[in-house]
Amino acid sequence: MPKLKVDGIEVEVPQGATVMQACNAAGKEIPHFCYHERLSIAGNCRMCLVEVKPGPPKPQASCALPAAENQEVFTTTPMVKHAREGIMEFLLINHPLDCPICDQGGHCDLQDISLAYGKGHSRFAENKRAVTDKYMGPIVKTVMTRCIQCTRCVRFAEEVAGVEEIGAIGRGEEMQITSYLEHAVKSELSGNTVDLCPVGALTHKAYQFETRPWELRRVLTIDVSDAVGTNIRLDARGRQVLKSSPVINDDVNEEWATDKTRYMIDGLVRRRLDRPFVRRGGKLAAVSWDEAFDAVAQAARDAGGSVAAVAGDLVDCETMYAARELLAGMGSTMLEGRQTGMDYDTSSLAAVNFNTTIAGIERADAVLLVGTNLRWEAPLVNTRVRKAIKRGAKVFGIGPRVDLTYPVEWLGEDLSVFGNLPSHAADRFGAAERPAVIVGGAGLKGAHGAALAFAKRFNLVREGWNGFNVVHMAASRMGGLMLGYAARGGIGDLASARLTFFLGADEVDFTRFTGFKVYVGHHGDRGAAHADIVMPGATYAEKSGTWVNLEGRVQRGERAVFPPGDAREDWTIFRALSERLGRPLPFDSLPGLRERMTRDVPALGRLGLATFEWTPPALPATASGTVERYPIADFYLTNTICRASPTMQRCSAELLHGESFAEAAE
Known part of the structure; x- marks a missing residue:
């Protein structure tokens, strides 16, 4: 040193x-x-x-x-x-003097450094160079005359995102940064180039000309668009969130965020549920909270103890705990959080956890991906695997071929490969110091036991290293499992309930549920369309909550704005409903709820990684079935907020489905 x-x-x-x-x-x-x-x-x-x-x-x-x-x-x-x-x-010399109309104004490195280290005047009297703006897609707006050719965006696209679609053409004064052939940049991480740009050459297209940084109120919270638990800062003005930015956390997201994390926020104010509704004559009619509570109370009396709750992908632990306690008072334990119908053994949470940790996967030297499109299911875990490859790791895959931005040796789509690995792959895992397997949703159903057998065969769990990993895609999944939201037979065991509460659950097959349906959520999506009663709740930006990410890390976020209209924080809805049912829950405030929740599930009261003992269940060691497709069909439209977001809708249409959009001349 x-x-x-x-x-x-x-x-x-x-x-x-x-x-x-x-x-x-x-x-x-x-x-x-x-x-x-x-x-x-x-x-x-x-x-x-x-x-x-x-x-x-x-x-x-x-x-x-x-x-x-x-x-x-x-x-x-x-x-x-x-x-x-x-x-x-x-x-x-060539930088335009357009700071008053530049979106970077107020948080611009060029402004700050020129003020601190520049001369304060210019001797340049010639005409400035002008560069035509480049088209980079629906996310990034360009004003390339401002570009100083620092090449941060080029290096990020190549080294971190793994999408070599941005580069430089020309030399000297004629050098220009552009996307190749001026096509849209097809990366789930393209918005990070805006943060990296030290001037105003790249700015947020969805955020242009909205506000100045000193007008905004800043709140730290947790992203819910996937299960990574990205640490973010929400910038709000009045009652609207205008910007979402990553916060540095080297253990989770480093300083990056996905495009969903950044840009789905314009869906927070669209298609919102802002008042209770009750279905009358086949149509939803707006009612008061008292009328809604009366209707639910009547349905609860009719249901007896046949009551269930299904948690959606974005729900916080406080909401799930309040709903669980409400059902317990009604004599029911019918809880499920795997709303799409997945069913796997949850007797050991370590066996469904990302045990290597997000940062730790960088140290792996042999990785087997099973039924996971990691680029869409957890993009910021995918970037860590890229870093592992740079350190010499070899990656194998079981499932349909897909571009993960790095070289993968695909072993086929049949899960039976688990028991019959090619000799060179078996030799690689046998000699590896830090071998790892990453099981996705498409592989967990038919190969959970085989993956555990693979972990035992190649000694993936050893002193100082646990290479067994499961990738969840829902922000609420690990917290829900810790709270018992896992019915023995999956969601099918709940279909016969006479009364079911859907906690922001919109991906459910509602045709399987024949009983009374109560939807507690924030957007007018599939859940509200099938509900008999709709009770408007709050989004992640409108409440303080606890979320547990895919590696079992307990994190908390704060409220940035208030819910619209008559919408309320979800846990308060269940507290008020319990009063109407004559079984009041034993808490009246968020701290009181958290105290009770921590008493019942101590791990949820300690921020940071929860500890799960490695006691894998005894499951059949043979895998069956073929991975025909991955769980996520459209990266940009995975939840209700995204589906309400014009930016996410355009990203889906243009980047995934090839639609073209005309750009106005400026």
Whole structure:
């Protein structure tokens, strides 16, 4: 570990660190545009100049200079100051002066750095260069005259997203960043390029000209579009969420977010349920809360103890716990969270958990994907597998061939491959130090026992390593399993219930349910269309809640805005309903509910990874069936919020179904 001095401050940095990283360790700010700690080093912008001794008496780019023993680095000398001012002059030669109308205004690196390190005036009197805007799809808006060619977007697309569709054409002053043939960028992570852009060349198309950053109220919460549990920040103005951005969490999402996470938020204000409804004469009619509660109370009396609850994919643990306790007071334990009909053994939660952890899968050296399109089911886990490949991992797959953005050796679509691996694959797993299997929804049904047998055969669970992983696709799934939302025979065991509560469950086959249906949710989607009573609830942005991600990590989010109209937070609906049924629940506030929930399920009261003991169930070791298709047919329309989002609808139409959209001339 080399020791060096930065402005007289002695620091010690890991071998291979750069001078810029050493300066940061010493608390010195180094201005930069092209450097990003999660991308390869380009050395394009030259803004990070410092003076280094021993060495030539000239400024040097600190991002590309390795830190060495006994170096002396100077960051504030007149030479460095003059050089940085010169670089800023060059960068601003062609940059347009349109800050007042630029969406990046107020949180722009170019603004901040030019103010802190620039001269404050320009000597350039010639005509500025102009570049035509490029089309990159329904997500990213381009104003390429602003581009400073830092190539962050190019490196992100190639290195992280694995979609080599953005690059540079031309040289010198004629260089331009563009998508190839100006086609839409087909990546589930394309919105991250906007965050990476240090100027206003790439901005959010769905967010353009909406607001300024200082007008917004910021709240930290958890994304519910998949089971990864991405940490996000919601920016709201008034009663509307206008922006969703990732928050850095190296254990979960690093600093990335999927396009669903970012852009489905415009569906939060569309097709909303904002008042209770009761079906009369075959049609839903708006009623008061009292009338709705009376109707549910009558249905509960008629049902006796034949009452069930089905949890949807976006529901928080507090809602599921309140519903569970309501049903317990009615003498029922009929709970299910696997609304699409999946049925697997949940006697050991470790056997249905992503045990390697999201960050830990990067260390795997042999990975077997079983019945999972990881690119759509968990895109930010997919990026971690890409990183594992860069470290030398080999990936095999069982299922239909699909582009996962990295090389996969497909072993076929028949799950029986589990018991008869090709010799070279068996040798690879036998010699691996950290082997892993990732089982998706299409593989879990027919190969759960075979996957556990595979884990035993190749010693996937060993000291300091558990390579058995299951990929869930619903944000509520692991929390629901911890709360007992798993009927022995799956959702089919609940179909005969005389009264069923659907907690935001819209993917259910409603034709199987012949009893009275009560839908508690936030969008007028499939669930509301089949319900006898609709009780408007709150989205993830409108309530504080607890969610457990696919690796068993307990996380909490806060409320950003209030629900519209007469809609209420879901747990309060069940609390009020319990009063009407004469069996009041023993809590009146969110802290009180959480205290009771934590008492019953202690793991939900401790933020961070829950601990599940590895006691796999005894299941048949043979796999049967063929993986004909993966569970997700349309990445952009997987839940009610997405289906209400114009941005997600356009992404689906254009990126997946090939529809074309005319762009207005500007």
